[in-house]
Amino acid sequence: MSSGGIKPAETFAVAAHETLNNSQMRRNLGRATMTIREKRLKAVAELSNWEEIRTQGAAIKDEAMAHLSEHLLTLEESVKRAGGQVHWARDAAEAREIVAKIALAHQVKEVIKVKSITTDEIELNGGLEAHGIHAIETDLAELIVQLAEDRPSHILVPAIHRNRAEIRDLFRKKLGVKDLTDEPKELANAARTFLREKFLHVKVAVSGANFAIAESGTVCIVESEGNGRMCLTLPDVLISLMGIEKVLPRWEDTAAFLQLLPRSSTAERMNPYTSFWSGVREGDGPQEFHLVLLDNGRTDVLADEVGRQSLRCIRCSACLNVCPVYERAGGHAYGSVYPGPIGAILTPQLLGMHDANANTLPFASTLCGACYDACPVKINIPEVLIYLRGKSRVGKGADLESIAMKTMAWFMTDAARFGLGLKLARVGQGPFVKDGVIHRMPGMLSGWTDARDMPAVPKQSFREWWKHREIQR
Amino acid sequence: MKIDLFITCLNDALFPRTGEATVRLLERLGHEVRFNPAQTCCGQMHLNTGYRSEAIEIMRHFIDVFESSEVVVAPSGSCVAMIRDLYPRAAEWAGDHELQERAVALGKKVFELTEFLVNHLGIEDVGAYYPHRVTYHPTCHAARVLRVGDAPLKLLRKVRGLTLVELPLADQCCGFGGTFSIKNPETSTAMLSDKIQNILSTRSEACTAGDNSCLMHIGGGLSRLQSGTRPVHLAEILASTEDEVFA
Ligand code: SF4
Numbered sequence: 161m162s163s164g165g166i167k168p169a170e171t172f173a174v175a176a177h178e179t180l181n182n183s184q185m186r187r188n189l190g191r192a193t194m195t196i197r198e199k200r201l202k203a204v205a206e207l208s209n210w211e212e213i214r215t216q217g218a219a220i221k222d223e224a225m226a227h228l229s230e231h232l233l234t235l236e237e238s239v240k241r242a243g244g245q246v247h248w249a250r251d252a253a254e255a256r257e258i259v260a261k262i263a264l265a266h267q268v269k270e271v272i273k274v275k276s277i278t279t280d281e282i283e284l285n286g287g288l289e290a291h292g293i294h295a296i297e298t299d300l301a302e303l304i305v306q307l308a309e310d311r312p313s314h315i316l317v318p319a320i321h322r323n324r325a326e327i328r329d330l331f332r333k334k335l336g337v338k339d340l341t342d343e344p345k346e347l348a349n350a351a352r353t354f355l356r357e358k359f360l361h362v363k364v365a366v367s368g369a370n371f372a373i374a375e376s377g378t379v380c381i382v383e384s385e386g387n388g389r390m391c392l393t394l395p396d397v398l399i400s401l402m403g404i405e406k407v408l409p410r411w412e413d414t415a416a417f418l419q420l421l422p423r424s425s426t427a428e429r430m431n432p433y434t435s436f437w438s439g440v441r442e443g444d445g446p447q448e449f450h451l452v453l454l455d456n457g458r459t460d461v462l463a464d465e466v467g468r469q470s471l472r473c474i475r476c477s478a479c480l481n482v483c484p485v486y487e488r489a490g491g492h493a494y495g496s497v498y499p500g501p502i503g504a505i506l507t508p509q510l511l512g513m514h515d516a517n518a519n520t521l522p523f524a525s526t527l528c529g530a531c532y533d534a535c536p537v538k539i540n541i542p543e544v545l546i547y548l549r550g551k552s553r554v555g556k557g558a559d560l561e562s563i564a565m566k567t568m569a570w571f572m573t574d575a576a577r578f579g580l581g582l583k584l585a586r587v588g589q590g591p592f593v594k595d596g597v598i599h600r601m602p603g604m605l606s607g608w609t610d611a612r613d614m615p616a617v618p619k620q621s622f623r624e625w626w627k628h629r630e631i632q633r
Numbered sequence: 634m635k636i637d638l639f640i641t642c643l644n645d646a647l648f649p650r651t652g653e654a655t656v657r658l659l660e661r662l663g664h665e666v667r668f669n670p671a672q673t674c675c676g677q678m679h680l681n682t683g684y685r686s687e688a689i690e691i692m693r694h695f696i697d698v699f700e701s702s703e704v705v706v707a708p709s710g711s712c713v714a715m716i717r718d719l720y721p722r723a724a725e726w727a728g729d730h731e732l733q734e735r736a737v738a739l740g741k742k743v744f745e746l747t748e749f750l751v752n753h754l755g756i757e758d759v760g761a762y763y764p765h766r767v768t769y770h771p772t773c774h775a776a777r778v779l780r781v782g783d784a785p786l787k788l789l790r791k792v793r794g795l796t797l798v799e800l801p802l803a804d805q806c807c808g809f810g811g812t813f814s815i816k817n818p819e820t821s822t823a824m825l826s827d828k829i830q831n832i833l834s835t836r837s838e839a840c841t842a843g844d845n846s847c848l849m850h851i852g853g854g855l856s857r858l859q860s861g862t863r864p865v866h867l868a869e870i871l872a873s874t875e876d877e878v879f880a
Contacts, residue, residue, distance in 0.1 A: 173817050180819050466726065484806045488823040524817060526810025526824070527681060529777035543722060549683035550726070565679060569687035572642065572674040573694045582646050597856055607818030612825070612853030615647050622645040622652035626668045 164311050165252070165283045166507050168495025168517040172524040179490030185321045189490055192320050196481045199427035200534070206429070207419070217416045218538040221472035224409055225462060231374040231407045232453060238377025242439025244449035249282075255454050256287030259366060259399055262450055263293050266397055268364050274298050274391040275368040275381050277315060277475060278401050278454060280497040284366065295366070298355050298387040300348065307334040313491025313499060315477040316425050321490055355387060365395040365446070369402035370474070371417060372451070374409050378438040379451065382421060382431045392435050398446040403454050405462075405471040417474060420536035424476035457510035466547045470505050472537040479531035479541060485524055494521060501531035505544045513551050522548040560604065579623060586617045634664045637702040639743070641709045641845075642674035648845045654872035654879045655708045655746060658759060661872075662750075671698045677715040680723055682812045689727055692720055696735050705743040708868045710775025710844045713745040718778050745775055746868055747843050751784035757791050763870045764794030768837040770828070770851065772844040773806050785843055785867055792870060798835040802827075809850035825854045832862060839865040839880070 168175065179185050204210050224231055236246040249255035259279075263271055271288065273279060273295050285295045285306075297306045304319040305312050308330050312318030319327070324342035332340050337350045367388070371380040379400050381388050392398060408414060422431040440449045462468050480486050480500030491499035495517060496507040504525060508518040522545045531541040556562070571581035592598045598614040600606070608614060620628075636659055640652045659666045676691030695716070699705050707713050720736035750756050769789060775781045789797050808814065808824025828851060832840050840855070842848050845866055852864030869880035 173819070176817065176820050180823055186823075484808070484824050485817075485820055489820045520816075523683075523813065524820070526773070526806050526808060526813050526821075528773035528806035528810070530773075530804075530806070533777060543719075546681055546719070547722075547726060549681065550685040551683075553683040553685075561682075562684070565682060565684045566687060569679055569684065569691060572676070572691050575671045575673055578642070578673040585646065599857075604815055607815045608853070610818055611822040611857065612814075612850065613856040614853060615849060617646060618649060620649060622640050622649035623668070623670055625649050625653060626656075627670070 164280050164497040166281055166496040166498065166510055166518075167515060168507070168521070170495060171517050171520040172489070172493055172495075173520065175495055176489035176493035176524075179321075179493060180488060184323070185490060186488065188321050188323050189487055192317070193481045193487045196427060200424065200478060200481065203423040203427040203429065207423070213416050213419055214536055214538050217420050217474075217536055218472055220408065220413045220416060221537055222469075224407060224413075225405065225468060225471055227409075228404065228407070228462065231409050232404055234374040234409075235372055235377060235407050235451075236453075238375060239439060239449075239451050240377075242377045243441075244377065244439040244451055247450060247452045249452055249454045249456070251456050252282035255282045255401060255452055255456070256284055258452050259284060259401065260288055260291045260293065262397065262399055263288065263364050264291060266364055268293065268362070270294050270296060270358070270362050271364045271366050272296050272298050272358055272362045272391050272395065273302070273366045274388045275370070275383060276302065276366065276401075277312075277497055278368045278403055279366060280312065282401070282454065282456065284401075296358055296362070298358070298391055299383075300351050300385055300387070303351055303355070304330065307331075311492055312497060314480060315475050315498070315500070315502075317477075321492075355390075359387075359390040359394050363395055364397045364399065365391040366399045366401065367391060369400050369406055370421070371408050371414055372402055372406055373411055373414065374407055376411060376438055378411070378436050380414065381435045382418070383433045383435075384426060384428075384431055386433050389433055389435055392437060393445045395446055397448040397450075399450045399452065401452045401454060403456070404458055421474055421476050424478040424534070424536040457512060460512055461506075461509045464509070467505070467509050467544060467551075469539050470502070470509060470544060472539055473502050473506065474537060475502075476536055478534040478536065482530040482534045484528060484530065485526065489524070493524070501525065501541045501545075502539070505539075505541055505548060508548060508552065513548070513554075519552040522552060579621075582617070582621045582623075586619075589617055635703050636664050636666050637699060637705045638666055638668050639672060639675075639699065639705050639707040639712070640668065641707055641712045643849070644708060644845055647849070648866065650879060651708050651845055651866040651868050654866070654868040655706070657877070657879075658868060658872040659706070662754075662756065662759060669698055675712045675715045677712060677719075678811055680715070680719060685723065685726065688723060689729075689732075692723060692736070693732065696720075696732070696739055699743070700735065700739055702742060704749075705739075706746055706749050707743065708746045708843065708866060709846070710745045710772045710779055710781065711846060713743055714774035714778035716740055716743050745779055745781060745843060747775075747785040747788055748779060748781040751787050752781075757787045759788065759791070759871050761792040761871045761873055762794050762875045763792050763873045765838045766796045766798060766836065767839045767841055767865075767870065768798045768800045768832060768835040769803070770800055770807065770832070770840055770842045770847065771803055772842050772847045775843050776804065781843070788867070788871060789841070795870070798837050800835055800840075801831045803831075805831075807847050807851050809847050811846070814850060822854075825850060829854050829858070829860070833860060837862055839863050839870075841865050841867050841870055843867045
């Protein structure tokens with residue numbers, strides 16, 4: 161089961177430990193992110209007006225968000241007019257029930273899924289399983305994760321932490337294909353044979369959505385494999401689940417995003433398959449279409465003036481690929497289907513900043529800023545991280561850290577106290593200094609000295625040197 | 634020019650030589666350097682660790698101290714980034730528009746040392762002599778927030794005797810991130826070990842940067858490994874001459 165949800169089971173530091181100590185996973189991740197990083201830079205450099213398109217993309221999203229309820233109502237009307245049905249889900253449980261009910265009404269035991277990170281957010285697979293319905297992933301990487309009973313670790317390449325040899329072994333075991341090599345073509349063929357059969361006989365499909373256009377009721381999915389096209393056209397019933405922030409007011413708004421998304425995510429000029437569909441058409445494609453609009457914490461994110469820019473995200477995963485923390489700690493460390501820098505700001509906000517484990521995510525960054533440079537819709541992730549760090553402290557009682565920080569602030573708001581603090585530090589470090597450096601520090605500071613030395617406080621501070629010099633002059 | 638030095642709390646306490654070098658360098662270039670002893674810290678650590686109201690208090694103090702300066706120079710990219718980029722935002726989050734305006738105005742007069750020399754004064758050759766093999770690590774805040782670009786490299790290329798060796802994957806963060814290095818020590822160390830591997834591959838005697846916080850991190854790793862490569866702040870290289878060696 162590849163469903164994951166968004167509630168981390170551990171703090172980031174604890175969860176990161178596993179990947180950090182897995183050299184195979186570190187190598188898989190390092191290689192994959194390095195390759196895509198270089199490709200993305202090239203793909204972006206081809207467009208001289210890249211910055212303009214970024215600005216435009218951000219502006220369209222901001223405008224859409226400013227009038228979100230209007231656009232959603234327009235979308236509902238347009239979808240209905242085109243023969244589709246619209247459902248509103250306040251949270252994950254409601255969304256799961258809506259999808260299960262539709263599937264049950266058609267008395268199916270299996271559904272196929274595509275482009276489904278939002279369905280992973282609501283843990284749909286488990287929800288359907290509870291009703292005796294098995295969901296089959298059709299994205300190659302999602303299928304790998306599902307067969308391995310693993311968790312996705314990347315937005316776009318959920319199995320980025322796996323290499324070809326591991327996938328070959330998995331397919332040999334789970335798909336029963338003997339004599340399989342680790343050639344990508346052979347692996348894809350094995351998956352294709354398995355999936356083709358499913359596409360042809362499964363009656364209900366569940367998809368995500370990249371965009372939904374309010375004025376026409378059109379839903380859009382971009383993909384690389386073509387499995388989406390199958391899922392969207394072959395079954396009798398199509399259920400599309402989308403977060404409410406995916407709505408765009410007008411058709412022409414897609415122009416910016418169809419340039420921004422492929423270049424940022426797969427470093428392609430254009431993605432191989434782009435599907436648009438509006439409602440149903442007799443005798444062509446699914447004869448029943450359901451659009452499920454999911455809130456699940458999004459309206460609360462929208463209400464926060466600083467945090468709301470997180471909702472611009474088009475899930476391109478560029479921020480993951482350039483993130484030095486993600487590259488080392490891996491996607492699982494974020495404990496949510498949304499990993500990496502975007503996960504670090506989105507997950508805790510979707511949980512209302514009430515989840516203690518999720519609240520460690522905004523601290524899982526050095527604030528190096530690589531994500532902000534890469535983000536095609538200009539989400540200032542470092543800014544939001546810093547802002548959320550402050551927000552996560554609201555209502556928290558005093559602990560060792562807060563006492564230390566408050567004491568330091570007291571020293572730092574007055575020069576006389578500051579000078580005194582410097583002298584105290586020089587005396588206090590006494591027992592820890594050896595040969596001019598500190599090899600071991602106590603308490604929470606030991607995290608530093610476990611692997612790094614710390615310089616000792618020198619005999620004379622800069623201000624003392626300056627004072628001395630002034631006197632001598 | 635009358636230049637007010639913001640030494641930064643870290644340099645004041647742990648790296649006074651960087652301060653001395655900055656003073657000597659700017660004076661050698663014919664400027665009057667002043668040090669207002671009322672200064673303390675910029676508040677970066679507090680804001681970045683989530684202590685917003687404490688950060689605002691420190692920030693208020695900073696603005697009071699430096700508001701009347703003509704120009705402020707600091708040998709630290711991250712502190713200048715804090716002042717120029719985050720002061721206005723923090724004030725905005727606090728809903729204090731008067732403070733926000735004061736912060737924006739002050740931010741225009743505060744410069745990181747290398748951007749001040751190259752982009753503001755238009756100087757590349759500062760008359761330095763440093764006969765060593767050196768590699769340069771561009772710190773994240775100087776590169777991505779201040780956009781100092783290759784200003785530090787321009788300065789280094791003009792230093793007599795210096796052999797500049799390009800650092801592989803230079804733009805990768807060293808893993809410091811202030812309290813990140815303490816809250817997530819394992820991830821931080823994993824990033825540092827890659828950075829150190831790249832530094833050592835250059836076979837340099839010194840690794841330089843414009844920020845002692847990153848250098849303290851990198852240096853802490855180099856020292857633990859007994860590597861023989863030392864961290865040196867750029868100001869100390871630029872201040873060094875045939876007659877006076879700073880680092
Ligand atoms: S935050 Fe930006 S870079 Fe990251 S996935 Fe979303 S759109 Fe892409």
